Amino acid sequence: MPTGVHLRDVRKQLFDAAERVLLRDGPGALTSRAVTTEADVAKGVLHRHFTDFDDFLAELVRDRLARLADQAALLHASAGTRTVGENLVDALVELFDPVSVALTSLIFFRDELRARLRRRTGLPILAEARDMLTDYLSAEREQGRIAADAEAGALALSLIGGGHLLFAGRRRETLPGNGEVETMVHTVIADVVQRRLL
Structure with missing residues (x-):
C-alpha cells in the first residue's frame, strides 16, 4: 500500500x-x-x-463481545415470544457462528491473549454466552414459561456445552443442521418446559 x-x-x-x-x-x-x-x-x-499483536487480538475479541452484548439484549427482549426452544435455537446458531468458534479456539490456545481478557470466571465469549442464556432463561422462568424451580445457570451451561460441541471441531465451512441444534436444545429444556404445565 x-x-x-x-x-x-x-x-x-x-x-x-x-x-x-x-x-x-x-x-x-x-x-x-x-x-x-x-x-x-x-x-x-x-x-x-495497537501496542502489539496480542493487543490487536484482544480488541478483536472485545469487538465480538460487544456484538454479543447486542445479541443478549435482543434475546432478553424475546422472552415471552415464540417458543423457548425456538428462541434458544436461533440464539445458539447466531452465537456459534464460525468466527466466534474460531476466536474461542484462539483464546483457549493463546495464554497471553487469555491473560489480557481475564475475567472472574470462564473463557471469554463462552462466559458471556452463558450469562446471556442464564438471563434469558431467568426471564422465561419469571413469565412461567419454564418450571419455577428451573436452574437457569445450569441449563445455560448445558446449552453452551452442547452447542459448542455441535459447532466446533467440524470441517471449515460446515455447520450442524438446524435439526441437530433443535434436538439438543429440546433435550436440554424438555423437563423444565414440561413441568411448567404440571
Missing part, C-alpha cells in the same frame, strides 16, 4: 481481514503478517494502531 494514502476505519479493515484469515485458514494461521497482507496494508499499520 502506498504511503500517505488515508485508510478509512483501519481497525474495522484489520478486524475484517483477521476474520477472513480465521475462516479460511484457521486460528493457527492468524499472524500480524497474515492480517496486514489480507487487509492489503503496510505491515506497520497494525502496530501503529
